[in-house]
Amino acid sequence: MCCTSKSKLLIIFSFIFLLAGCGGSSDNNTITNEAKTKLTRINFRDDNLKQCVLDTRLENIEDLKILDCTEKSIESTLGIEQLTALNILNLGDNELTDIDVSKNTTLVALFLNKNQLTNIDVSNNTSLAVLHLDNNQLISIDLTNNENIKTLTIDVDVICSGNVCPGQ
Structure with a gap:
C-alpha cells in the first residue's frame, strides 16, 4: 500500500x-x-494603400512602425486603423478627403499634406510631435490634447478661422 x-x-x-x-x-x-496577425489579412478598401503596405515586405502588424505612401493615388485609408504599431505615417500628396487615426495612438509623426482633407481628429494621438496638414481643405482643427507637437505645418486660413488668430 x-x-x-x-x-x-x-x-x-x-x-x-x-x-x-x-x-x-x-x-x-x-x-x-495579435503578434501573429499578418499584414496580408488586413482588408484595405484602397488597393494602392494595400500595395504600399505589402511593399514594405514586412509580415506582421506589430513590425510595421514606419509607413511612407507618398504619391500613391490613395483615396481611402479604411484598414489603417489596424496598423496600431505605426510611429510614422506619411500619406502626403494623395487623394484623401478623410482619415481616421484615432486607433493609431502610437503615432509620433503624421504627414497628410497635399490631400483634400476637410476634417481631422487627432485628439487620441497624444504622442504626436510632428503634424503636417498643409495644402488641404481644413476649416479648423482641435489640438487641445496634443501638447507634444513640436512641428506643425498648416495653412494660415485654418489657424485664423473666423476672427480668432494666434497672437491677437
Missing part, C-alpha cells in the same frame, strides 16, 4: 505540473495571437 500511495501522489503532482505548464492566462494568448 505504501508504494501505491506514493505512486498515486506522483501521478497527481505530475498531472498538476502538466496542467500548470499548459495553462496560461487568456491575456497572454491574446497577445500571442
Whole structure:
C-alpha cells in the first residue's frame, strides 16, 4: 500500500505540473495571437494603400512602425486603423478627403499634406510631435490634447478661422 500511495501522489503532482505548464492566462494568448496577425489579412478598401503596405515586405502588424505612401493615388485609408504599431505615417500628396487615426495612438509623426482633407481628429494621438496638414481643405482643427507637437505645418486660413488668430 505504501508504494501505491506514493505512486498515486506522483501521478497527481505530475498531472498538476502538466496542467500548470499548459495553462496560461487568456491575456497572454491574446497577445500571442495579435503578434501573429499578418499584414496580408488586413482588408484595405484602397488597393494602392494595400500595395504600399505589402511593399514594405514586412509580415506582421506589430513590425510595421514606419509607413511612407507618398504619391500613391490613395483615396481611402479604411484598414489603417489596424496598423496600431505605426510611429510614422506619411500619406502626403494623395487623394484623401478623410482619415481616421484615432486607433493609431502610437503615432509620433503624421504627414497628410497635399490631400483634400476637410476634417481631422487627432485628439487620441497624444504622442504626436510632428503634424503636417498643409495644402488641404481644413476649416479648423482641435489640438487641445496634443501638447507634444513640436512641428506643425498648416495653412494660415485654418489657424485664423473666423476672427480668432494666434497672437491677437
